[in-house]
Amino acid sequence: MNILARARCKACWFSAGVLVLIVASFWSLDLKWGEFLAPDAMRKMARFMASFFPPETSPAFLAKTWSALLETLAMSALGTLLAAILGLLLALPAAKVHAGDPARTKPLARLLLNALRSVPELVWAALLLIAAGLGPFPGTLALALHTAGVLGRLFAESIENAAPGPAHALRVRGVGELRVFLYATLPQIWPQVISYTLYRWENNIRAAAVLGVVGAGGLGQMLSFHLALFQMNETSTVLIGMVLLVVAVDALSFLSRRLLNR
Amino acid sequence: MQHLCLSRLSARHPAARNGVLAIDGVNLEVAHGEVVAVIGPSGAGKTTLLQAIACALRPVAGELTIQGRRPWSVSRRAQHRMRGRLFLAPQVPPLPPRQRVVTAVLAGRLPGQSFWASLRSLFYPREIALARDALARFDMADKLFERVDRLSGGERQRVALARALVAQADLILVDEPLSALDPTRAQQAIASLVSAARESGATLITTLHQVEVARAGFERIVALRNGQVLFDAPVAEVSDEMLRELYAEHEDELGTSLEGVAPFVPSGPMPIEVDRPMTCR
Amino acid sequence: MQLHTVQTSVHATASTALPTAPLRDPAAPGRLGLLLLCIVVLWPLMVWAEFKPWLLFDERSMRATGRFLSDFVPPRHDAEFLRLMLAETWRTVAIATVGLTLAFVVAVPLALLSTARLSISALTGRMAAGPYVLRQATRWVAIVLRSVPELVWALIFVRVVGLGPTSGVIAIGIAYGGMLGKVYAEILESGDPSTTQALLRNGAGRLQAFLFGTLPQCSTELVSYTVYRWECAIRSSVVLGFVGAGGLGQQLDNASKMFAGAEASSILLIFMLLVGLADRLSAWLRKELG
Numbered sequence: 001m002n003i004l005a006r007a008r009c010k011a012c013w014f015s016a017g018v019l020v021l022i023v024a025s026f027w028s029l030d031l032k033w034g035e036f037l038a039p040d041a042m043r044k045m046a047r048f049m050a051s052f053f054p055p056e057t058s059p060a061f062l063a064k065t066w067s068a069l070l071e072t073l074a075m076s077a078l079g080t081l082l083a084a085i086l087g088l089l090l091a092l093p094a095a096k097v098h099a100g101d102p103a104r105t106k107p108l109a110r111l112l113l114n115a116l117r118s119v120p121e122l123v124w125a126a127l128l129l130i131a132a133g134l135g136p137f138p139g140t141l142a143l144a145l146h147t148a149g150v151l152g153r154l155f156a157e158s159i160e161n162a163a164p165g166p167a168h169a170l171r172v173r174g175v176g177e178l179r180v181f182l183y184a185t186l187p188q189i190w191p192q193v194i195s196y197t198l199y200r201w202e203n204n205i206r207a208a209a210v211l212g213v214v215g216a217g218g219l220g221q222m223l224s225f226h227l228a229l230f231q232m233n234e235t236s237t238v239l240i241g242m243v244l245l246v247v248a249v250d251a252l253s254f255l256s257r258r259l260l261n262r
Numbered sequence: 263m264q265h266l267c268l269s270r271l272s273a274r275h276p277a278a279r280n281g282v283l284a285i286d287g288v289n290l291e292v293a294h295g296e297v298v299a300v301i302g303p304s305g306a307g308k309t310t311l312l313q314a315i316a317c318a319l320r321p322v323a324g325e326l327t328i329q330g331r332r333p334w335s336v337s338r339r340a341q342h343r344m345r346g347r348l349f350l351a352p353q354v355p356p357l358p359p360r361q362r363v364v365t366a367v368l369a370g371r372l373p374g375q376s377f378w379a380s381l382r383s384l385f386y387p388r389e390i391a392l393a394r395d396a397l398a399r400f401d402m403a404d405k406l407f408e409r410v411d412r413l414s415g416g417e418r419q420r421v422a423l424a425r426a427l428v429a430q431a432d433l434i435l436v437d438e439p440l441s442a443l444d445p446t447r448a449q450q451a452i453a454s455l456v457s458a459a460r461e462s463g464a465t466l467i468t469t470l471h472q473v474e475v476a477r478a479g480f481e482r483i484v485a486l487r488n489g490q491v492l493f494d495a496p497v498a499e500v501s502d503e504m505l506r507e508l509y510a511e512h513e514d515e516l517g518t519s520l521e522g523v524a525p526f527v528p529s530g531p532m533p534i535e536v537d538r539p540m541t542c543r
Numbered sequence: 544m545q546l547h548t549v550q551t552s553v554h555a556t557a558s559t560a561l562p563t564a565p566l567r568d569p570a571a572p573g574r575l576g577l578l579l580l581c582i583v584v585l586w587p588l589m590v591w592a593e594f595k596p597w598l599l600f601d602e603r604s605m606r607a608t609g610r611f612l613s614d615f616v617p618p619r620h621d622a623e624f625l626r627l628m629l630a631e632t633w634r635t636v637a638i639a640t641v642g643l644t645l646a647f648v649v650a651v652p653l654a655l656l657s658t659a660r661l662s663i664s665a666l667t668g669r670m671a672a673g674p675y676v677l678r679q680a681t682r683w684v685a686i687v688l689r690s691v692p693e694l695v696w697a698l699i700f701v702r703v704v705g706l707g708p709t710s711g712v713i714a715i716g717i718a719y720g721g722m723l724g725k726v727y728a729e730i731l732e733s734g735d736p737s738t739t740q741a742l743l744r745n746g747a748g749r750l751q752a753f754l755f756g757t758l759p760q761c762s763t764e765l766v767s768y769t770v771y772r773w774e775c776a777i778r779s780s781v782v783l784g785f786v787g788a789g790g791l792g793q794q795l796d797n798a799s800k801m802f803a804g805a806e807a808s809s810i811l812l813i814f815m816l817l818v819g820l821a822d823r824l825s826a827w828l829r830k831e832l833g
Contacts, residue, residue: 118814174344242692
């Protein structure tokens with residue numbers, strides 16, 4: 001009876017806390033509901049929505065959209081690949097490799113990985129513009145840095161969860177840690193490395209599509225450009241391109257993962 | 263100078279934090295090139311003994327001397343070099359499932375290889391012929407490029423033994439190499455292992471459950487019981503009486519290969535298992 | 544180097560049984576082919592992404608980076624700035640919370656409409672065509688909603704409602720509504736169907752079957768995922784600040800555009816603290832309720 005009462009109490013406290021947070025949030029923001037729900041706001045919305053059709057389909061514009069699409073695709077693919085390599089490099093120092101490992105580098109490496117992944121890709125891109133200029137290059141680097149933090153942590157956990165037997169047998173003979181990793185641990189975690197990397201590519205294609213908003217090239221840059229000029233037809237073409245790209249990459253990643261884990 | 267000298271060595275099981283000692287006050291001397299079988303019931307401390315000799319765990323008390331030097335008293339670098347000269351084959355074959363047999367066997371060459379040679383070998387294995395010949399001694403040459411997870415339990419054990427053969431070690435420690443092999447294969451494996459050790463002059467210490475195999479293939483038998491050496495004698499001097507005393511209260515592990523009428527009927531299943539595939543094809 | 548005595552002995556015994564011709568690794572051609580394929584694919588990728596790492600080290604960019612980074616330490620910490628940042632931090636959290644509430648309102652009908660668990664026609668064999676089409680269509684609505692990044696939604700709605708938190712809230716509401724809707728439906732379908740089916744068979748309405756059959760089973764997982772998404776919404780909220788939704792993101796955008804290193808580093812630290820706190824809180828909540 002006591003446990004039930006405590007549990008109900010917990011749920012009550014949680015719900016109360018959530019309610020307070022929601023009410024406080026609504027109250028403190030100056031949300032323009034009036035603008036949104038007034039009758040002529042609806043008409044404005046409808047007109048706005050209608051202006052998206054038809055999408056701009058002139059061959060010249062389609063060619064531009066296509067090359068922006070390729071730019072976005074390349075940003076996401078290259079960024080994810082770099083992130084996987086960087087993530088693997090950081091995962092070893094960030095893992096307690098065996099039961100007796102003092103793991104002196106673990107706290108620092110984990111801190112670095114956390115810092116990398118807590119900063120969103122867009123923020124990285126905005127900061128990297130200073131060093132790398134405009135265009136897809138800072139976008140690629142931004143994706144690489146953020147995703148390296150995510151993948152590095154996942155890889156470190158995989159390393160710690162791998163079966164210790166093969167590594168122990170090599171370590172007993174005095175083989176150095178890097179070779180132990182290459183010959184005993186990496187073969188075990190390889191399917192997970194591939195799987196996590198492909199899964200992050202799905203996420204990164206969405207991120208890459210919008211990085212252009214801060215100037216990092218690709219479809220995002222086109223989108224923000226045409227939206228700023230209220231060129232809705234061009235905007236809707238770019239949006240369709242984005243959705244198609246995302247769906248295509250999702251499918252490719254899903255198929256690759258299925259193929260590699262047969 | 264003896265190759266190996268244990269003096270009142272005591273050690274705990276690696277998983278045990280504090281508590282019962284797995285081996286307690288063990289004295290043992292092994293000369294260069296000797297071939298020794300260590301037998302005893304389950305829980306006698308055989309695995310811990312091998313791990314202690316292999317410097318895989320630090321002894322709680324006593325002295326370990328290998329080729330006149332104490333691995334726990336010398337510098338890191340010297341200990342490192344000593345490690346390269348020994349080889350430990352654990353009970354469970356330490357093979358990464360998705361690795362190919364050729365790479366798994368050639369991993370035995372790592373201590374003597376430079377880093378870049380090892381790296382190159384990951385992409386294209388060097389010394390393939392060496393791996394093949396080692397596997398051939400265990401009748402596994404045709405599985406050279408198979409993946410480890412496509413092999414049965416017994417096949418994996420034989421691959422682990424083939425690694426011992428390419429390892430360039432002068433002290434070979436093998437823990438229960440026959441648990442997944444049927445009797446014929448077991449005899450074959452032990453014969454290959456012992457003859458390879460003899461050819462290279464390496465010292466071989468094997469723990470075994472199969473007492474009859476120990477008697478047939480080894481020149482010296484060390485018996486462990488409750489972490490202490492019960493007897494240590496040349497195989498000719500080991501009598502059925504001594505074995506029964508060793509396995510008192512563990513009669514089901516002894517088997518029925520003693521000469522004459524066996525006074526104990528095994529109560530449970532025999533510890534020797536037949537080759538069983540580990541994956542569903 | 545020791546003599547390879549084992550090597551020679553191993554060779555000697557085996558040489559009579561097998562030919563000593565050098566063996567080739569059968570996987571080698573495949574690997575080489577894969578390597579070539581990677582290069583062939585990688586090259587155009589690098590060209591399209593304008594991947595020129597040496598640009599990072601040219602004189603102009605190094606000077607700009609150096610100046611910006613040197614301003615990072617010490618981060619700006621005067622009281623007025625910190626007060627402003629506290630207000631902006633709360634704003635970021637508020638946008639995330641309101642946005643997620645809106646997303647919840649969108650997701651619940653999406654999930655209920657698309658889950659096969661509440662299908663009455665499926666009780667007796669295959670689902671009827673009409674309901675099936677409806678369910679698939681709802682699923683696809685959720686997928687489309689979540690496929691468009693929230694930043695894009697925000698950009699669009701800024702055109703309608705102007706700058707400010709409203710566009711951010713709507714963007715999070717729509718994008719996360721799709722995410723929550725899809726995952727809620729998956730969670731609902733992952734449990735044991737028998738309780739719900741029993742209620743439906745005995746004539747209970749769909750909503751009743753949901754409330755008394757499916758929901759009790761899945762409630763912890765649903766709450767857990769929602770809390771996790773709240774944490775993600777805070778990050779999204781910062782990102783949306785870059786397109787005018789206000790909060791920490793907008794402050795950071797301003798700081799970086801003005802090359803104000805001290806403000807930027809201060810905001811980054813505050814942001815990392817916020818994310819860390821939200822992460823801890825979310826993990827603790829999920830543990831307590833799970």
